Amino acid sequence: ETGVTQSPTHLIKTRGQQVTLRCSSQSGHNTVSWYQQALGQGPQFIFQYYREEENGRGNFPPRFSGLQFPNYSSELNVNALELDDSALYHCASSPGGGGADTQYFGPGTRLTVL
Amino acid sequence: QKEVEQNSGPLSVPEGAIASLNCTYSDRGSQSFFWYRQYSGKSPELIMSIYSNGDKEDGRFTAQLNKASQYVSLLIRDSQPSDSATYLCAANAGNNRKLIWGLGTSLAVNP
Numbered sequence: 001e002t003g004v005t006q007s008p009t010h011l012i013k014t015r016g017q018q019v020t021l022r023c024s025s026q027s028g029h030n031t032v033s034w035y036q037q038a039l040g041q042g043p044q045f046i047f048q049y050y051r052e053e054e055n056g057r058g059n060f061p062p063r064f065s066g067l068q069f070p071n072y073s074s075e076l077n078v079n080a081l082e083l084d085d086s087a088l089y090h091c092a093s094s095p096g097g098g099g100a101d102t103q104y105f106g107p108g109t110r111l112t113v114l
Numbered sequence: 115q116k117e118v119e120q121n122s123g124p125l126s127v128p129e130g131a132i133a134s135l136n137c138t139y140s141d142r143g144s145q146s147f148f149w150y151r152q153y154s155g156k157s158p159e160l161i162m163s164i165y166s167n168g169d170k171e172d173g174r175f176t177a178q179l180n181k182a183s184q185y186v187s188l189l190i191r192d193s194q195p196s197d198s199a200t201y202l203c204a205a206n207a208g209n210n211r212k213l214i215w216g217l218g219t220s221l222a223v224n225p
Contacts (some may be wrong), residue, residue: 033213042202042215043158056212090157101146101206103213105157 004093004106005031012112021076023091031055032074033089033103034066042089043063049074050096080110082092087112116141118205120216128224133190135219139205140184144205144214147179147186150217152200161201163190193223 007025031050033041045058049068063079092103117140150158164177176189200218
């Protein structure tokens with residue numbers, strides 16, 4: 001069974017640029033959630049995708065957008081990057097159905113905005 | 115505003131002792147509760163989930179849930195230095211699969 005994978009592991013961008021983060025969900029999982037975690041903070045929910053549809057969104061501006069593909073992999077896109085977007089971004093997948101809320105995290109992507 | 119609250123710590127215990135981590139939640143509709151461990155710079159790792167009132171044991175870990183009092187706790191027996199990490203508590207937000215997270219409790223196990 002393959003776990004959750006994310007790419008890239010690290011990246012550096014400058015303010016105003018756009019970035020795409022990618023996530024492959026664990027085999028058999030149809031739900032993907034994205035989180036932002038700033039240093040010293042708990043994960044902040046960005047949004048969730050279930051069977052290719054957005055299924056809940058946190059308090060993030062529209063410049064944070066996402067996609068889920070038929071194979072349940074997912075992308076997080078952030079436009080017009082700001083310095084405060086520097087954080088660790090997590091993707092977590094869950095199986096759906098009973099026990100659907102148990103989320104399994106990928107290794108994360110560290111984004112630095114200069 | 116639905117919240118999950120934890121003491122930030124740091125909680126410091128000697129090796130071999132029991133570490134007790136606590137969490138309270140505000141949404142009475144929450145049904146699923148989770149404890150994750152996070153090492154610095156790494157992603158959260160699931161330790162345990164709990165859905166029913168009472169205790170649930172898994173190895174050195176015991177989760178306790180009291181829905182009437184809206185608290186969840188995690189006990190770590192025979193604490194090891196490798197248990198030193200931040201422990202995150204999460205609860206689902208009602209019917210949505212969204213999880214609400216606490217800020218985490220930092221645990222230090224001293225040899």
